[in-house]
Amino acid sequence: MLVRTPVARTSAALAATALTALLLAGCGQDDDPSVATPSTTPTSAAPTSAAATTPAATPTGTPSAAASTPAVDQQITVTIAKRRVDPPTGRVTVSKGELVRITVTSDVADELHVHGYDLGARLPAGTPGSVEFRADKTGLFEVETHDSGLVLFQLVVR
Numbered sequence: 001m002l003v004r005t006p007v008a009r010t011s012a013a014l015a016a017t018a019l020t021a022l023l024l025a026g027c028g029q030d031d032d033p034s035v036a037t038p039s040t041t042p043t044s045a046a047p048t049s050a051a052a053t054t055p056a057a058t059p060t061g062t063p064s065a066a067a068s069t070p071a072v073d074q075q076i077t078v079t080i081a082k083r084r085v086d087p088p089t090g091r092v093t094v095s096k097g098e099l100v101r102i103t104v105t106s107d108v109a110d111e112l113h114v115h116g117y118d119l120g121a122r123l124p125a126g127t128p129g130s131v132e133f134r135a136d137k138t139g140l141f142e143v144e145t146h147d148s149g150l151v152l153f154q155l156v157v158r
Helices: 006-025
Strands: 034-036 064-066 074-081 084-086 091-094 099-106 110-114 119-123 129-134 139-145 151-157
Touching: 074 151, 084 151, 099 110, 099 119, 099 139, 110 129, 119 129
Parallel strands: 034 119, 074 099, 091 151
Antiparallel strands: 064 074, 074 084, 099 129, 110 119, 110 139, 139 151
């Protein structure tokens, strides 16, 4: 890839460094997450070829799912406080091909990880971190935090 501007070279170098650190750190699983920089507005953490998952209506007690913008089919928002997941851990079902955004706010610094899609985001304490992707793989995928080891929910893509 040809990078011509100093800003683009710096961004490429930072992305490569972050990816290398993640690959070396691992999560105890066979998949390696991509890390997105947290922001108040969700950022894409998946390569353009990755698919997103979108949650369908779920029963009470599972992560909330609501469309937030026309571009995103499903928005899943989770809050972690004192090691408690809100809404409580459950399953979120989405249809294959939907664009999904997962936003997590934790009271302690951590890392969000979507298994099977190899996606992740840093979670600075009190600051939302997001991943956005197209659900192109069917199956059951855990969404967890790495440092605290909390399962946030299980994503079902049909």
